[in-house]
Amino acid sequence: MSVTGTEHQPTQQTVWNDAELLSLMRQHAPVGVSPEAMLPMIRELVDSGADPRTLVATIEAARGAAPGALAQDLPRAVGIAEAQRGAQNLARAGAPAQAVRGSAVRGAGWKRAAGRVFVVVFWLAVWEIADRVIDNRLMLAGPIRTAEALVEQFFRPEFWLISGASLGRIALGFTAALVIGILLALAAHRATWFRELIAPVVSVVKTVPVVSFIIMLLIWLGGQALTSWLAFLIVVPLVYTSMLAGLGAVGRHELERAQVYGLSRAKQFWYISRPAFMPFLASACKVGVGMSWRAGVMAELFAATAPSIGKEMFAAKTFLDTPTLFAWTVVVMLLSVVFERVVTTLLRFLSRPFGGLLGSAS
Structure with a gap:
């Protein structure tokens, strides 16, 4: 051989x-x-x-x-x-195993997606069956009739103006509440006397019913500014309390260690305080987005603000046009989801480490 x-x-x-x-x-x-x-x-x-x-x-x-x-x-x-x-033999043997694991993960992902699709289709089917069983256009509109009304509204020339106006008012109130809530929390965290001074105001704003706010703001400000102010008053206590709790979660030893190493106040805030309060702020914003949209549309409905989604929903209710009412409800849901995704994406970006962004410690 x-x-x-x-x-x-x-x-x-x-x-x-x-x-x-x-x-x-x-x-x-x-x-x-x-x-x-x-x-x-x-x-x-x-x-x-x-x-x-x-x-x-x-x-x-x-x-x-x-x-x-x-x-x-x-x-x-x-x-x-x-x-x-x-x-080499282990690598050759491990490659099929990795492929199997990858295919298993992909298979599990497809199963979850298929499960979600099944749940959505199931409830849409239940909704449509209920509409056909009740067979009363004034009481219920199924997904098919709602989709037809939504397409009809979508091709109206003023559809984008109405949706954009409502989105702008609510976004303005939410953004103002976010900024003011953060500034108030920073001041309250630094000065105990300021925290005790505004505590009764925050408690009152948190406990007053939304309808009372709507009536008072209608008397004081009128209908055009009502939506933004109501969204502001609903969100600002939530941002303030969450931000204050997040600032309180910052470790004292970490701040003392930063002072020993000579970090400036800006760097202490960016590298120590920011990672501590961002989860609290993100949670408050997720809840606040939904609350601002519910309160904002309610304010538009009461004030008949033009142009606005609330006014369109009020008109649909007046003429007993249930499919159109459901269609505008779907629009509110979609806009709320898109706005929440924008806010959470921005907060996720601000939660990144950003190592070295502010330079060295000295």
Whole structure:
């Protein structure tokens, strides 16, 4: 049996007998080394799984070395070669496993998505069946009639003006509440007397019913400014209390350590306080977005603000146009979801580490 090269890709394991191994060693043994003396060691290595052709490559590399050095280096070299081959085998065996795991994760993702789609389709079917069973256009409009009314509203020239006007008013009130709530929380965190001073006002704003706010603001401000002011009053206590709780969660030891290292107040706020209060602020904003939209549309409905979604819903109620009422409700839901995604994306961006943004500590 001859050796044609040191690189090979065997397809099946070959059984080597002593005569073949001895013949192989006689052909490739270094000068001064007895093949018969090497045979027991070679047999032991082959029985443990080593390939004689790998041993031949090691012997060829060791030609000219002392016999003792060959006897010491041969098992180590063979072990390294076999370890590398074992790592390659594990990698080849692990690749299908990783592919299986990846396909399993993708399969689980598809299953979750299919489950969600099934739930949505199920409740849409229940809604449509209820509409057909009741069969009263004034009481209920199913998803099909709601979709038809939504398409009809979508192609109205003033649809985007109405939707944009409501979105702008509510976004203005929410943004003002976010800024003012953060500033009030920062001031209250720094000065205890200021916190105690505004505590009764915050409590009153949190407990007064929304309808009372609508009536008072209609008397004081009129209908055009009602939506923004109502969204502001609904959201600002939520932002203030959450922000104050987040600032209180900052560790005192971390601030003391920052002072020892000479960090400025701006860097202490950015690198220590900001990671502590951002989860509180994000949670408050998620809740505040929904509350601002519910209160804002209610204010538009009471004040008949033009142009506004609330006024369109009031007109649909007046003319008993239930499909149109449901269609504008869907519009409010979609705008609320889009606005919430924009706010959460911005907050997620501001929650990033931003390492080195403000420079070194000195």
